[in-house]
Amino acid sequence: MATVDLPSPRTRTASPEEALARDLAARVDGEVRFDAGSRAAYAVDASNYRQVPIGVVVPRSIDAGVEALAVCREHDVPVLSRGGGTSLAGQCCNAAVVIDWSKYCTRLVSVDADARTCVVEPGIKLDDLNAALPGPLIYGPKPATHVSCTLGGMIGNNSCGSTAQVFGKVADNVRRLEVLTYDGLRMWVGPTSEEEYAAIHAAGGRRAEIYRGLRAIASDHAALVAERFPDIPRRVSGYNLDDLVPGPDADGTGFDLARALVGSESTLVTVLHAELDLVTEARHTAMVVLGFDDVVAAARCVPAILPHAPHFLESIDRVIVEFERAKGVH
Secondary structure (H helix, E strand, O other), X not given: OOOOOOOOOOOOOOOHHHHHHHHHHHHOOEEEEOXXXXXXXXXXXXXXXXXXXXXXXXXXXXXXXXXXXXXXXXXXXXXXXXXXXXXXXXXXXXXXXXXXXXXXXXXXXXXXXXXXXXXXXXXXXXXXXXXXXXXXXXXXXXXXXXXXXXXXXXHHHXXXXXXXXXXXXXXXXXXXXXXXXXXXXEEEEOEOOHHHHHHHHHHOHHHHHHHHHHHHHHHHXXXXXXXXXXXXXXXXXXXXXXXXXXXXXXXOOOOEHHHHXXXXXXXXXXXXXXXXXXXXXXXXXXOOOOOOOOHHHHHHHHHHHHHHXXXXXXXXXXXXXXXXXXXXOO
């Protein structure tokens, strides 16, 4: 009888994505989603952009999110924080592991009514925060997506909204941030006085290394930042290098790392908690409606309106009105 040589059985090796998903599921307290449907759902935001993520993690706690980033670091894959998915320019779409904070990490941790501050987790929605705060305190910036946008997303985007002319951007309303670097350093950052900087420098370690590097950037480019950064109240593009360089009216607190990190959209750190400055809600309101022949005429009128310090300033054109009529809204 002839001998038949059969091939040796081969053991299937897990792909890098499968190994990553397995380790995340084993170590992270949360939902780990690598199926095609979940990846397709998280490939888009409120814009026309689309990038399919490697996978999605929905941590049940802040510490679980920290562990998820540690696993991703071990597998050398990028991470991207996501809130309500309301970004209009693809900011929360990337070929990365998306960490969705909006389902479980939604707590208002603490409120100091006397100091007019609060501490929040990144997944809390703006409207939910304002509803939970003791009156008359509210958080000032109010994007149009306030029903669904999260504070973490607002920090990543440096949002402002229709109240920007009175309350400013998110960077103007953040006291401190607890952040996590990709290499695992977890720390609170904010305004840093010379005494605080000296103490951080003396302590050594990775935090001191980061602060020294930032101080060098501020020192090397201070003149260029002062000369070239545009004086635009609603500027939210690029890194806030001007918040690392004390201006002529600086109060001696040195550079403000919390403000500098606002708007960086997960490219520098992951935000774990935020201490926010609160404002007092107006007791009485009134509305003025002005009509213009075209949008150019309306825009030219804005400089004359701003000295009156309106809390909201919105434009509604004919197209929006026609859409609302077609939908039966008004």
